[in-house]
Amino acid sequence: MSQKSSPENSVQDKTFLELVEELPPERESVIPALQKIQKSQGYLPEDALETIADYTDTPLANVTGIATFYSQFYLEPQGDHTIKVCQGTACHIKGADDILDELKRELDVKAGEVTSDGKFTLTNVRCLGACSLAPVIMVDEDVHGNLTTEKAIEVLEEYE
Amino acid sequence: MKVTSKEDLEDIKKRGLTSLQSDKTKVKVGLASCGKAAGGDKVFAKLEGTLEGQEGIAVEKTGCLGFCAREPLVEVEGPEGDSLVFEEVDEESAARIANSLKEGKTPEAKVLGRKGNGEKKYGDRKDLNSLDFYRSQKKLVLKNSGIIDPESLEEYAAKDGYFGLWKAMNKYSPGEVIEEVKSSGLRGRGGAGFPTGKKWEFARNAEGNPKYVICNADEGDPGAYMDRSILEGDPFSVLEGMAIGAYAIGANQGYIYVRAEYPVAVERLKKAIELAEDRGFLGEDIMGTGFDFELEIKQGAGAFVCGEETALIASIQSKRGMPSPRPPFPAQSGFRGQPTNINNVETWANVTTVFIRGAEWFSSIGTEDSKGTKVFSLTGDIDNTGLVEVPMGTTIEEIVYKIGGAERGSIKAIQTGGPSGGVIPKEKFDLPVDYESLQEAGSIMGSGGLIVMDEETCLVEVARFFLDFIQDESCGKCTPCRDGTKRMLEILERLTSGNSTEEDIKILEELSHYVKESSLCGLGQTAPNPVLSTLRYFRNEYEAHLEGNCPAGVCFE
The missing domain is CATH 1.10.10 (Arc Repressor Mutant, subunit A)
Known part of the structure; x- marks a missing residue:
């Protein structure tokens, strides 16, 4: 209080x-x-x-x-970078769940959690509006498209 | 310098034309969100770095060329308007393009097609407009996107920008502006298709001052990004439409409510508003007419329901974004309890076209009851994903197979209208896209998301996906939506996990009707559409799930 x-x-x-x-x-x-x-x-x-x-x-x-x-607001401290995995319709039918699972494994967190080193927050987002490049994720304000599970992990390296 | 006369406006146009038809070779990189997501920023940096200080060559950014599947796109335009568009450019091919240009050679990289006056120079290449993807498109709203620099008011004016506002304010009274919009036949592009002129008239005739106009840029439907592309590629067209609407309705203050997830659009809008203010197209005494119109951006905070008018108004007033019963309609009591008119991004951009080209011309495009064009974001199981604009009345067949390049035989259905819309099976692809036809087929036009689904997509699972979305985004104010969609989701979860009983489909259908009829706002009233339309056309898939069989092979893993 x-x-x-x-x-x-x-x-x-x-x-x-x-x-x-x-x-x-x-x-x-x-x-x-x-x-x-x-x-x-x-x-x-x-x-x-x-x-x-x-x-x-x-x-x-x-x-x-x-x-x-509102989903944009957080009441708990977040990681240095926020990863939003798009769960829009196009991403859903193009394998967004696989991307999310891979990121969860790699970062050892559940959706909505912060990694133990405080570097990343992993979250879901409803649609980023980059559907033609599905599946996509957004890290901070950058959108990364045409992902595979391997490419999603590579993207994280840019934010080390 | 502020524009106060038609000569001033012509002067800006002239400068824009000089900039568009410069004697330099222009290298234009499509840098809307799609282009950026595909790596456009790195391509831009590479081109700029390699060509820095190179005389006669300018590297510029532009909006979306529409063919998102082939991003990043780079256009090389010679001084005579002869241009070649390269596709899937990466840093390596960008360097090659730059080096060839330095040496005065035609770059060797993957070519999408030639454009403009490229026939003489690049005769062996296909004309962009002859490609199946572009051939049946008609660009009114997207006409400037990918052609002008979205941050240049001059280039916008070169394409007759702000001549619509000039005409509206100098040739018509506010009442005549409304008549013009009515006779154009323009209907709201946000989903429901309410006649725009009529909506304006309600707000104009409503008692109370001040009045407000709002642009709904809370594009939340998953699978839809038309509005984002318009804001990123041609922001002034929205500002101009809003100024025309404000003049007609008698509003001196306007707001653009943009989703939090669209940072690029917000930046472009900020810049555009600033430039429009400097030139006297916004602010006090617009173009010397004595009319004032201030415009402000309000950023959303992440809530799908805020696309609903009354919830949007609550959110702009810093409240929880919950809808309220209508009437009173926003036209009578909206923002701060005052008469308020809300239109979505694409509608405002269309208003601009109506005044630049005239209502009669506008109404010559489209069908009897649906005039003009509609922008769709075409995605899913097809090769040519992208942003397409077609005349109302174009068949789904044409969009999916011709423009989208879908493989015949592998496609099962198309989903229109997002979580509020429905699924249309391939047997009905001869339907024309207009408001009424889609509604009769059990879907809606919606904001314009078109998601093509192949045989490997399970439609029961798709219905579950949408209900999961709705359940998450339901604001919780009214019981039918809050609890009804929850129960519906539970049934769909049982169906897709193999735990359903015979009765489930019957209850699901009943609940769908209750929720549709008794929910407070559009979100709940349309939430059952994905379920009802899949039940209508793919009941066999539901029944197969009862027996533990998923025809698409998606469920029960």
Whole structure:
């Protein structure tokens, strides 16, 4: 829960506040604020949700409700790179499940988990819209297409 | 400098034409997401690096040429508009292309075809437009994609861009603009096909100010990427359409709601908005007419249901993206409770075409009730996957076999309309694609995903796949969708794992009708379509599963 009294946290709070300050302090700023924090921190720390609740004058329960509704937001720290395995229709019929299984094996994680060295988060995504190159994965903001299980592993080497 | 007169606009056009028809040899790399995913960035870097400082040669980026299966595509265009398009270019062939150009030779690499005035120089090569993939296409919405630099307003103007807005604002009253859209016969390209002019009229006549216009770029259907390609390849066409709509409706503020998964589209849009503002096509006093229109990008946060109008509005207002009952329709009470008009990306781009080319011309294309063209993303078990634009009324047969190059005999069905659509068996491929025909066949036009499925695809498993998707994306607000689709998914899981009972198919069918009739929003109302259409055409596959037999050999592994 909130530990605003501790100096360390208050410094962090200030940073969170600085991140969202350019947005108008209103209810409609909640999602853009969450996006800003996540972009800078890689996830949404609990204190950041409180900062946003205060700043936008929105109950913390609502801010949390919004953060948990959308698949883009994470409440836990993520790996340095996020791998999204596309599960769209074209990828599904072209073997996306095999790619996912291979990545799970290689990284020794389940979907939604972070590798033990903190390097990668492995997740699913519904469709990346690169269906003609199915199966595809997205690592951070780069889309890699026409994959095989071997090529998917090779792609990871670019992010070592 | 801001544009305030037609002369200013003509001036920009002139500069664009100079840039398009420069005396340099242009090397254009298709760098929409597909091109990038296939390795286009490395190809671009290689070409740029090797040709740096080379006089008379310019390396440029462009949007999607449509033939995604052959990406990365590189076009080499000579000063006389003679061009050759290379396919499947990698770093090695990019280096070869660059070195040949340095030496003034014709590059040796895999050629897709010649283009423009290439006949004289490359007569032995096939003309791109004679390839089966391109021959029956008609490009209205994608006409600039892959041809202009998407980050150049001048090049957009060279293709008559912003002349549509000019005409709308200087020749027509807002009411006349709406009449023009009505007489064009344009219908919404987001799925349901509601007449666009009528929708605008509701918003214009609604009481309350301010009014808003929104572009729905939350393209969430798995297997569909038309809107992404339009935004990446020709962003100004969407901005222009929105400005025309805002003028007609009387809105001074607009939003573009883009999915989080489309970073390239967001970057292109940001750049386009900035350039349009600098030139006076957006912002205060547009083109000196006194009309103001501000446009802002709102990024989605990952929720399929936000493609539904009322959920989208909730999301823009930073709420959980849950739909609300209609009426009131957004035209009466939408964003911030004010009259709001929402159209999708392809619809807005079509509006621009209607005003550049005229409503009469537009309505001469297509069928009696479905006018113009439709962009489809053609994917699945075919060779020629890609983005195709065909006149409404083109048969599925033509799209699958001719454009897609599918092998006759191996194809079983086509899926249209994503999770809201259905499956159409090959026996019905003579159907024309228009709103009504597809609906009668148990599917929908939808946003434009076409997924070709061969004999090795199990349609019970496909139905399970879509229900799994819907169940995951159901927002949970109404019971039929939240619980009904869950029960439906469970039955399909039993069927595909070999644990089903005789009664399952009957209950599945019953539930489908309940969910369809009683769900709150479009997501739930259309969720049973994949099940109902596969039951209609492939009931034998369901029955085979009851006996532990998967005809496609996919299930029970």
